[in-house]
Amino acid sequence: MSSLSLDAVNQYIDDNMSNFKDGLRDAVAIKSVSSTRENREDVIRMMEAVASRMENSLGMSVDLRDLGLDPNYPDGDVQLPPVILASLGNDPNKKTLCIYGHLDVMPAEMSDGWYYPPFELTIVDDIMYGRGSTDDKGPVLGWLNSIEAFQQTNTSIPMNLKFVLEGMEESGSTGLAELIEEEKDLFFGNVDFIAISDNYWLGTSKPCLTYGLRGIIYFHVKVNCADSDLHSGSHGGPVYEAMSDVVAMFSTLIDEKGNILIPHVNDSVRELTPEEDALYYGLDFDMNVYQEEIGVHGLTTSDEKNTLMRRWRYPSLSIHGFEGAFYGPGDKTVIPHEVTGKFSIRLVPDQEPEDIGQLVINHLNYVHSQRGSPNIMTPTYSSGASRAWLGRFENPVFEAGNLATLDVHNVEPDYTREGGSIPVVITLYETTGKDCVLIPMGRSDDGPHSQNEKLNITNFQAGMKLFAAYIKRLDELTRGTGRQARQTSKI
Ligand SMILES: [Zn+2]
The missing domain is CATH 3.30.70.360 (Alpha-Beta Plaits)
Structure with a gap:
């Protein structure tokens, strides 16, 4: 059975890195800080710019959904940024993957200790410094760039794709949960799987898939x-x-x-099962490096496994x-x-x-x-408490990530959890009932919320290839007979 070749897609990504860096530079230059009143127009402009690319360049059908006024400002004079609900492809014979991301960023000032102006992408060797480079503009543009690579090389995209992109993630995702609930049977009605690229590798050298959040x-x-x-x-x-x-x-x-x-x-x-226990061995994690990174005087546990368990489970x-x-x-x-x-x-x-x-x-x-x-x-x-999330990592959404990582990095990914909470994951998972994977692009030392946030060019480039391979592998694992029918018709 011949399978879809991504050679042309990967080549396109390699050949267009300078355009992709320019795209990220333009995105970083928009000061889309969601927590400040004076930058709200910038967040809206950011959403509109990406929506326009999705619609006009990538041929998606885009609904730039107005969420009304921001309840955090009781004077009623601040608009919430719109949410992008976009679709590409509506083939009933294909499965549908929905990708979530956000385009707003944390505040950043030169005086916080940045080496370079935070809203000007500055490239030094392999590193692109800039607010939003890794959280989450780089990964979101990475998905869009992958799609561009499919389209520009006439490689058929084997799945229907949907995007939910918001501009309030760093400020509590105001209005998003209500929208997801409203759209449960509409926009999300035919979604089969959810992928989110809004977290990081456990270390700096090995990709991971994340299956749990506290x-x-x-x-x-x-x-x-x-x-x-x-x-x-x-x-x-x-x-x-x-x-x-x-x-x-x-x-x-x-x-x-x-x-x-x-x-x-x-x-x-929950009791620790032998299966879960096995996941804690061989991870790209060193507790001495960790201790040094966070600058503490000691840790409450004496080994890697227990340190991670205390952070995750x-x-x-x-x-x-x-x-x-x-x-x-x-x-x-x-x-x-x-x-x-x-x-x-x-x-x-x-x-x-x-x-x-x-x-x-x-x-x-x-x-x-x-x-x-x-x-x-x-x-x-607080009424806003959120439950933990635990994905089913024996599921195709993880198997596809495993295969895609092998395709691109020649290594099995680490299976990780995060000690923090990303409430939208729980909202999407519980509202739609669909399986979800966190498939990060950046590294543990990217500094998403701190000064000198960065994304490595190698991560950006490999991430785009990973996303393309992910779409291919997820389709192969889940199409069954539908896939064979499509393949014959393609030939
Ligand atoms: Zn983020």
């Missing part, structure tokens, strides 16, 4: 001890102090090794801050009248946010009552 639930614990702040010289002693209550309560949440002490929170953590609890507490330099002898302590728990599969939320609240209530303080303690958790 969820998150966020807690606020408010303790009120008086009507107004008091002076410790006058009232220290007879007063039950809010800050002391919060600190005492928080000391019962985790131990020094990061183990969660709240009863039953760990009960729902076990819940973790972090204390983030205290509102109302004195924090400036120097000595201040205030007794704050009200303090709100904040912490979050990264959730893992089988941990339902509601259940964990209730366990934590029960624990806080119990500890507070045992302490016997008359202060008013109000614990709450």
